[in-house]
Amino acid sequence: MKAIEVKNLRKLYPKKIPLPFRKVEWFEALKGISFTVKRGELFGLLGPNGAGKTTTIKILTTLLEPTSGEARVLGYDVVKEAREVRKRINLVAEGERTLYWRLTAYENLRYFASIYYVPKREAEERIEELLKMVGLWERRNDLVMNYSRGMKQRLAIAKALINDPEVLFLDEPTLGLDVQSAIFVRELVKRLVEEEGKTVLLTTHYMHEAEELCDRIAIIDHGRIIALDTPEGLKKLVKDETIVEVRVRNYPGDNPFGLAKVSEENGVTVLRGSLDEEDIPKLVEFLVRRNAKVLSVEVKEPTLEDVFIKLTGRGLRD
Ligand SMILES: Nc1ncnc2c1ncn2[C@@H]1O[C@H](COP(=O)(O)OP(=O)(O)OP(=O)(O)O)[C@@H](O)[C@H]1O
Ligand SMILES: [Mg+2]
Structure with a gap:
């Protein structure tokens, strides 16, 4: 079974038309995309602003319904079996805003563990392990509002691992981070795949990031996948130029x-x-x-x- 299967996915958004023209027009953000991601694969969606990366991630994480087409995560349909999907995945959204800035890192993770009904003892062990993994154990009792952007992003990743997801979705995981933090996050993502056996789908518009991290990359532009291959395979397209x-x-x-x-x-x-x-x-x-x-x-x-x-x-x- 594939980790992710996407077939002919389309998404139309209504465009706001100023009054008095009440006619609704539609904008086609995804124009029928298809791809699969294997278990244990680190798969990248690479594309410029407005390409449809976040829309794809929102559909796969059950936050948004597609207009047509089909998507399955771990064999479950993201529309008809959304609950089954949600149990097995997690997401670090673009510009993470879902941490509680007035709580400490530790309190944040304890809260999110309780949402997933992780038993108390197990939660304590997992929180310690995760905070150590993202290098925030020493700072666990600091308020998140006093964290740097990079530390917040590391905590957001720890938060996304609290339910031990099989498939992790990362939307622009290094956007806006300083160089050191971006390196830390990329190393962390690699470790999640290589050592923890997670499947990761990430989006980025940094080609060097996609090239460094991903087993395979789908290049997406204006709602279409225009190329899909390993980084080496993609680069063959320009090797003689x-x-x-x-x-x-x-x-x-x-x-x-x-x-x-x-x-x-x-x-x-x-x-x-x-x-x-x-x-x-x-x-x-x-x-x-x-x-x-x-x-x-x-x-x-x-x-x-x-x-x-x-x-x-x-x-x-x-
Ligand atoms: N809720 C919405 N209503 C209308 N149009 C939308 C909505 N969300 C996204 N769009 C449009 O759909 C297209 C794809 O947006 P999406 O956010 O998926 O792109 P993206 O690849 O994630 O871009 P970025 O790199 O800027 O994050 C864009 O043209 C965007 O303006
Ligand atoms: Mg986006």
């Missing part, structure tokens, strides 16, 4: 060479994409003619971002 990254000031806004804008900071635009070597001087000439200032041109090792650019023509953070 010359990947060029250009930093430029006063970027004219487009270029005829198909490079995607991957970021823009302090007036410096970063362009990236696959380019024939003989086109490099032509690109520079094109930019300079339009009064742009080329700061650097570098040939880079292909990454998952290049796969995304190749498939969509856009950068992940666009």
Whole structure:
């Protein structure tokens, strides 16, 4: 039996139309996605803002019903057998807000253990084990409001493990964390899969995170899965290409060479994409003619971002 099976999942959200046009229009956030996740697998949904990652997670964790299609977790239908699903899973939601900031870490976990009817003795043992695992045992009696963002996220993960779930869902687990905390969280997630045998489905828009952690990755864009493979398999799509990254000031806004804008900071635009070597001087000439200032041109090792650019023509953070 697969841990997760998703077949032709669609989700329509009603769009708010301003008065006096009362006609309801629908926005198709998921356009029929299908994938499976094996038991013990660390599976990633990678995609830009608005791709449909959180919508997928909400459906799989029974928080939202799909418009059509089917999803099963550990063999149970997420709509018809939602109770059975909920007993066996847990979720760390995006921007976790479900901890009680006026309670200590220990009190939070004791409370959530009671919600799952974990017997008192067992709860005490599990809470100690979990707080040690996430490195918060020494700080167990501090109020959560005095925790850093990274400590809150670690506690949120401990909270999500309190019912010993077989499948754990993590929505952007390192979003907004400092570098050290993000590393800690990624190591923790790896350990959960390798040592505790959990199945993990996580979402991220950091390609290096997906690449480092995931056994397989589904790249999702505008409600569709546009590629699904191991990180190595995905990177094969760009392995023979010359990947060029250009930093430029006063970027004219487009270029005829198909490079995607991957970021823009302090007036410096970063362009990236696959380019024939003989086109490099032509690109520079094109930019300079339009009064742009080329700061650097570098040939880079292909990454998952290049796969995304190749498939969509856009950068992940666009
Ligand atoms: N409750 C809602 N009502 C209407 N539209 C919604 C609702 N929730 C999400 N959407 C839309 O559905 C699309 C997918 O949203 P979703 O939150 O699943 O994306 P995401 O991949 O998680 O994005 P992000 O990286 O920003 O978290 C977006 O265009 C979003 O605006
Ligand atoms: Mg999201």
